Structure formats: structure tokens, C-alpha cells
Amino acid sequence: NAGVTQTPKFQVLKTGQSMTLQCAQDMNHNSMYWYRQDPGMGLRLIYYSASEGTTDKGEVPNGYNVSRLNKREFSLRLESAAPSQTSVYFCASSGASSNQPQHFGDGTRLSIL
Amino acid sequence: GQSLEQPSEVTAVEGAIVQINCTYQTSGFYGLSWYQQHDGGAPTFLSYNGLDGLEETGRFSSFLSRSDSYGYLLLQELQMKDSASYFCAVRSYSGYSTLTFGKGTMLLVSP
Numbered sequence: 577n578a579g580v581t582q583t584p585k586f587q588v589l590k591t592g593q594s595m596t597l598q599c600a601q602d603m604n605h606n607s608m609y610w611y612r613q614d615p616g617m618g619l620r621l622i623y624y625s626a627s628e629g630t631t632d633k634g635e636v637p638n639g640y641n642v643s644r645l646n647k648r649e650f651s652l653r654l655e656s657a658a659p660s661q662t663s664v665y666f667c668a669s670s671g672a673s674s675n676q677p678q679h680f681g682d683g684t685r686l687s688i689l
Numbered sequence: 690g691q692s693l694e695q696p697s698e699v700t701a702v703e704g705a706i707v708q709i710n711c712t713y714q715t716s717g718f719y720g721l722s723w724y725q726q727h728d729g730g731a732p733t734f735l736s737y738n739g740l741d742g743l744e745e746t747g748r749f750s751s752f753l754s755r756s757d758s759y760g761y762l763l764l765q766e767l768q769m770k771d772s773a774s775y776f777c778a779v780r781s782y783s784g785y786s787t788l789t790f791g792k793g794t795m796l797l798v799s800p
Contacts, residue, residue, distance in 0.1 A: 618776055618790035677734035
């Protein structure tokens, strides 16, 4: 029972490089989310996708783009990485009801030099 | 917008009871959730309160007072493995229901 799978687990980039973080869930959830977590901070929502084919900005979307490839997969892209984007990125998924818990992946630890 | 306040750190000993408080300000409030995170790993869901009152799940209980914009997580019979960060999160509605997380409370359980 894999749940939410994120790849890669670790990545080091140079400023200006681009990369895509991958996320897949096998729980048949409609909703998926990308968060970043910085030291001493809670999880901040970057983008979310309420259902296949839709995406919306969260609290901190600048510098990121997303693609909801299908119901299972939701990717996060950094087009031109900046040191301020050094963070731990978590992907999550949930059912459609408002009281449904979010299930998180193990995170991607991203450092930008 | 939304804002949540919770203590940054709480310490306790094994076997004790600890309460982690959370106050929030939000519009379109749906409910309050609690998540646990060990050592920067994947956050895991603990509880959800959509209505006022107490929800109990084993050693953990969570309480909500909507009129006071306040909730808490109560951990009983503390164990060393309960050392972790605990996040409250409000579910609010502004076109779609999303979660806004507090900054987290680090719980340190000592022998």
C-alpha cells in the first residue's frame, strides 16, 4: 500500500536550473496538493488540484508551476530555481469531502545553491 | 486570510498528560484538524473536529470551541514515541476547501 509517492527524495540544484518534482497517489483521491515546509514554519500551500484537469494557486505560488497529469499524478515545476526555494516539499492527496484527511508523501528535500 | 497560534514547544515526562492549544482566525471555517510529524517526515493525520466538543481516539483527544475560535489536542499516557511536532490546521472555504497549518508545536517527552 504505497499511498503517496514523491520523487526524488533529495536534490541539489544550482540557481537558475529547472526541475520537476513528481507525485503519485494510489488511493483514487480527487484532490492533490503541494506544500513547502521551512524551518520553524508550518506547511504552506503552493498549489492544489481539486480534481483532474483543474489547478489553483495556494498561499505561496510564485516561482512554481504545476500539472495535474491524470487522477494519480500531480507534478510541481521550478522553472528557474532560486535559493529562496530551498525547502522540503510535500505532496498530499485527499478525498473530496471537507472532513477527509490529507495523506502526505515522505517529502523532497531540495537545496538550491 | 487565516492565522493560527500554537506554542512552539512543550515538554513533558513519560506517563503524563499534555495539552497543546491552538487559537485561530479565519473566515468560512469548516473544522480543525491535527497532524503529527516525526523528525521532518511525512505529516500524519490525527483528528478532526467539525463541531464543538471532544473527539477521542485512543490516547489522543481533540477539542473544539467554535465560539472561542479555540481548540486543543490532549495526549494522555505519554510515551517516548510521542516526541514529535504537532500541527493544528483550519479547514476553511473560499471557493474550495483547503487547509491552513499552524507553525507547529514540538513535544519533547523525557523518561
